[in-house]
Amino acid sequence: MSIEIRREACIGCGQCADVCPGSLILIGPEGHAVIPRPERCWGCASCVKECPALAIEFFLGEDMGGKGGRMTVRRDNSLLRWDIVKPDGSLKTITIDSRDPNGY
Amino acid sequence: MKLKEEPILTDFLIVGGGTAGCYAALAFCERCDKSVLIAEKANIKRSGCLAAGVNALNAYIMPGGTPQGYVDYARGDAEGIVRGDLLLTMSERLNRVTRKIEGLGLTILKNPDGSYAARGKRNLKINGENIKPILAEAISKEPRITVLNRVCVFEYIVRDNRIYGVYAVSIDKPILYVISAKAVLCATGGAAGLYKPNNPGFSRHKMWYPPFNTGAGYAMGIRAGAEMTTLEMRFIALRCKDTIAPTGTLAQGVGAKQVNSLGEVYEQKYGLTTSGRLHGTVSENLEGRGPCCLRTAGISPRQDEDLQKAYLNMAPSQTLRWIESGNTPSMQNVEIEGTEPYITGGHTASGYWVNTNRETTVRGLFAAGDAAGGCPQKYVTGAFAEGEIAAQGALKYMDDGTPLAASGGGVKTLLESRLDGTGSADETDRLEEEMQLVMDEHAGGISRHYRYSGESLKTADEKIRILADRADLLKAGNMRELVYIFELMERLILCRALIAHLAARHETRWRGFTENTDYPDTNDVFLKYINSRFVDGEFQILFRDLVAEGEAYEH
Known part of the structure; x- marks a missing residue:
């Protein structure tokens, strides 16, 4: 369970570093976000939701049975669009409106 | 490394801007024009146990129900070891705080007549993904609340058993804050990371529970x-394997039953209390009938899809697991x-007396939320209610003549000697792992099926003391370290306290949560609170009589 920050996509805005509840993300000397100790990540996905550049990917560690899927989030007003790239490369998007209560 | 000392003055200091702390700040400002300071280790927008969101409000009094009914439920679940006064005063506020958080922007599912739609007997369906941003935004609109993010409070300033403020450090810059306050609320949350975790790699x-909640408030x-x-x-907690995602949504949402490998529903056999459900699962595994599952196979495609959404709103790892494995809950238990x-005092009765x-x-x-004991089954709304009660108590207590806290001279010297630049976080991590192994093996962790004995606890205590001595010598290269x-x-001092408490209860009251192999049965001689105080480096245990609702308990 952790995140990977894609350096080439990061715009260095620092919003991920601000919200991480473990303060695990830093802005490195070259102006990009880095997570020096990814094993400390709780997996709350706060940074993934915050990132305007879709540079942060959420994945499950192999030690907990992760199979290589990657998840990013696009925010569009009250909508959260969760893009999940499956291990075979296919994409599934789940859109949730924060104005809609959960079915369960 | 030299530290710069910065004094700060406030009326009401709240340590921890999570569920209880944020709500307490808002409640305080509704009632007076004094100043509030929230000192938060991370950032209140996403800190604490609700960082990822929450799937339901689990403490609400439905039409026809009463606050007393909620007290009775919580008392039954905790097998009698609760404070009636605390539970009742909390329960009386549950519905009011629910309306308040809805007013701040939380989506709650309603019936066509405008009443809240129920999920089970005490639960409301919501969209709680954004509950912390909602609280943070409400706080940003209140000019009398100052938020100090990325500041770690590490010591109370207490003289003659009265608090005058706290010492804190910036997690980024070499700054020691000396915060003076007329009253202080501990809302730091509870403690994770004491025991070896499910996924140790x-x-x-x-x-x-958030790994960033270290038991700072208790310590x-x-x-x-x-x-x-x-x-x-x-x-x-009873959780989905590997992802450690919640199970209540499956059990309550789609009515999934707990089944063993033979397909038998086993939950009735062990009782339906929170600890009973866990105890049943451990027992079925031990007797060779594992693995245990929640029976979701066969739910409708609509239910499957709704579950995937619900988990994204609170535990996104579970949805990712379902989708990347191709085995969604309708296909596989x-x-x-x-x-x-x-x-954690939000679920059980642990915490400050x-x-x-x-x-x-x-x-x-003052204490509220997971930090405060005696009042289990608080969940989110109960933590709000306690934050409000504590804020009112603090306001009543405040004395404008409170002197300022003394300067941080001695503390500053101690910290500077620790910050000599020679240490590394790796050494701290190693000791933490050793602590978790000791607790796992000798104080009833997962690998011991939560079992311990007087003898094993003695071993645990000896080993934890040695680790604490070693931790005392650790050095840091920067503020983060x-x-x-x-x-x-x-965590180490909390482990010692926990060991002392486990050793003092000569019975097994909450099967699953406690498994004392010397005393495997319940003994009603122990229908008492086990309390402790740390005096001259040792824990003194006190047995206190139960407090009923309707009484106002004074120290």
Whole structure:
């Protein structure tokens, strides 16, 4: 369970570093976000939701049975669009409106 | 490294901007024009146990129900070890705080007539993904609340059993804050990371409770001589295997039953209390009928899709697991397991021993939420209610003549000697791992099926003391590493307190949460609170009589 920050996509805005509840993300000397100790990540996905550049990917560690899927989030007003790239490369998007209560 | 000392003055200091702390700040400002300071280790927008969101409000009084009914439910679940006064005063506010958070922007499912739609007997359906941003935004609109993000409070300033403020450090810059306050609320949350976790490797922090909640509030209280209660009522969550995602949504949402490998529904056999559901799962596994699952196979495609959304709103790892494996809940039952034990007063009765106004035994120091004991089954709305009660208590207590806290001279020197630049976070991590192994093996962790004995606890205590001595010598190269050392030391003293509590309860009351092999049965001689105080480096145990609702308890 952790995140990977894609350096080439990061715009260095620092919003991920601000919200991480473990303060695990830093802005490195070259102006990009880095997570020096990814094993400390709780997996709350706060940074993934915050990132305007879709540079942060959420994945499950192999030690907990992760199979290589990657998840990013696009925010569009009250909508959260969760893009999940499956291990075979296919994409599934789940859109949730924060104005809609959960079915369960 | 030299530290710069910065004094700060406020009326009401709230340590921890999570669920209880944020709500307490808002409640305080509704009632007076004094100043509030929230000192938060991370950022209140996404800090604490609600960082990822929450799937339901689990404490609400439905039409036809009463606050007393909620008290009765919580007392039954905790097998009698609750404070009636605390539960009732909390329950009376549950519905009001629910309306308030809805007013701030939380989406709650309603019936066509405008009433809230129920999920089970006490639960409301919501969209709680954004509950922390909602609270943070409300706080940003209140000019009298100052938020100090990325500041770690590590010590109370107490003289003659009265609090005057706290010492804190920036997690980024070499700054020691000396914060003076007329009253202080401890809303730091509970403790994770005491025991070896389910996934001890790379995913070690994929746990139920936030790994960043280190028991700081309990530890500071213990060191300041505050009385603690019922730490032995550990909370062990029943979770989806590997992802450690919640199971209540499956059980309550789609009515999934707990089944063993033979397909038998076993939950009735062990009782439907929170601890009973865990105990049943451990027992079925031990008797060779594992793995245990929640029976979701066969649910409708619509239910399957709704579950995937619901988990994205609180535990996104579970949805990712379903989708990347191709085995969604309608296709395959969801395997469940118990987590490592946590200490958290929002679910069990562990925490500070408080009076009915939520004041601890240290004058001027209040506690709410996971930090406060005696009042289990709080969940989110109960933490709000307690934050409000504590804020009112603090306001009543405040004396404008309170002198300022003394300067941080001695503390500054100590910290500077620790910040000599020679240490590394790796050493702190190693000691933390050793601590978790000791607790797992000798104080009833996962690998021991939560079992311990007087003898094993003695071993645990000896080993934890040695680790605490080693932690005392740790050095830090920067502020972040210093905070990691604080966190380790907080966990170590809390482990000692927990061991003392476990050893004092000569019975097994909450099967699953406690498994005392010397005393495997319940013994009603122990229908008492087990409390402790740290005096001259040792824990003194006190047995206190039960407090009923309707009484106002004073220290």
